[in-house]
Amino acid sequence: MKIVDISLDNCYLHLYHGFLEIKFADREAKRTPVDDLDCLIVSGNAITYSHSLIQRLCQENIPLIICGKNYLPCGMLLNLQGNYEQMGRLHEQIAMSKPLHKRLWQKIIKLKITNQQKVLEFYGMQGNDFGMLIKRVKSGDPENVEGIAARKYWQRLFGKNFRRNFEQPGTNALLNFGYAILRSTLCRYVVATGLNPALGVHHHNKLNPWCLADDLIEPYRPFIDQKVMQLVLDGNNAVTTITKRELAGSFEIKYDLENCSSPMHLCIKNTVISLWNSIKEKENLLEYPDFDPERI
Numbered sequence: 001m002k003i004v005d006i007s008l009d010n011c012y013l014h015l016y017h018g019f020l021e022i023k024f025a026d027r028e029a030k031r032t033p034v035d036d037l038d039c040l041i042v043s044g045n046a047i048t049y050s051h052s053l054i055q056r057l058c059q060e061n062i063p064l065i066i067c068g069k070n071y072l073p074c075g076m077l078l079n080l081q082g083n084y085e086q087m088g089r090l091h092e093q094i095a096m097s098k099p100l101h102k103r104l105w106q107k108i109i110k111l112k113i114t115n116q117q118k119v120l121e122f123y124g125m126q127g128n129d130f131g132m133l134i135k136r137v138k139s140g141d142p143e144n145v146e147g148i149a150a151r152k153y154w155q156r157l158f159g160k161n162f163r164r165n166f167e168q169p170g171t172n173a174l175l176n177f178g179y180a181i182l183r184s185t186l187c188r189y190v191v192a193t194g195l196n197p198a199l200g201v202h203h204h205n206k207l208n209p210w211c212l213a214d215d216l217i218e219p220y221r222p223f224i225d226q227k228v229m230q231l232v233l234d235g236n237n238a239v240t241t242i243t244k245r246e247l248a249g250s251f252e253i254k255y256d257l258e259n260c261s262s263p264m265h266l267c268i269k270n271t272v273i274s275l276w277n278s279i280k281e282k283e284n285l286l287e288y289p290d291f292d293p294e295r296i
Contacts, residue, residue, distance in 0.1 A: 002032070003038060005244055005248075007043045008044050011047050012048050013047065013049050015052040019033055020034050039063050040057065040062060041067060043067035043071060063076055063077070063185075069167070071176040085194045089193075090199075093195060100283070101140070101201050105202040105215070106141060109218065111219035112149075114219075115222035116153045118293050119226045122226065122294075130153075146218075157225065171228060174238075177247055179221065181248060185251070185268050186220075186272065189272040190212055220264075223296075224247070231247075253296065255295065271286070
């Protein structure tokens with residue numbers, strides 16, 4: 001998975017004979033084949049773009065993520081016509097029943113808490129009570145067991161004083177960066193599958209155009225959490241070239257899915273397709289890879 005991160009200032013990004021060319025005022029230009037790109041992340045200042053580059057990114061369904069402070073995404077550009085059956089699938093999404101919405105969300109939250117438990121136990125932390133929390137998750141999670149698990153999880157994993165705060169540096173910034181890549185990968189496959197990303201399974205914020213990706217992302221977050229935890233334990237508690245490379249590389253780690261091993265980004269693709277199959281067949285066919293912390 002090829003991810004290009006632009007964190008330097010005063011760059012010009014344009015299309016050059018099929019390459020993304022990054023021009024600097026004081027150094028040699030860099031080039032990457034557009035066909036090799038899976039995601040372009042921009043967090044630098046005074047960046048300019050050519051229209052032909054943006055057009056090509058849209059045509060190839062390559063996400064362009066604009067990050068604000070602390071690597072928190074503030075915008076994303078994606079293709080509007082990712083699939084030839086887009087209109088038909090939109091109607092299928094709209095027609096999805098409420099009971100199916102709730103059953104899908106129940107499965108998503110159960111898997112998220114299961115994966116959180118695996119992370120905690122991998123590092124020798126208390127996770128036995130998460131088994132009881134998993135059993136408490138009912139259709140639609142009306143008791144908000146997800147929130148109960150989250151409060152326990154963050155304090156055990158990163159310490160009692162840790163709070164998930166998007167604006168804070170260090171660990172929070174690392175999580176922001178990893179989640180940004182994860183979210184963009186989901187958004188890309190959602191669009192490519194012909195689903196409308198604004199129509200979520202559970203999230204329904206009218207200001208959020210990516211509700212569906214924010215639903216599907218939940219069981220994958222612990223994959224990033226563990227990688228961030230490992231970086232912190234190794235003394236890398238800041239967003240640097242090294243930590244960004246490590247986080248991006250975690251998407252190539254293979255996990256078991258359907259009796260074979262696939263890189264995480266292909267597992268994400270399969271999850272999105274399984275959601276479409278659930279909508280089409282009107283039953284819960286959602287699939288996620290088997291998270292194995294040993295592989296990080």
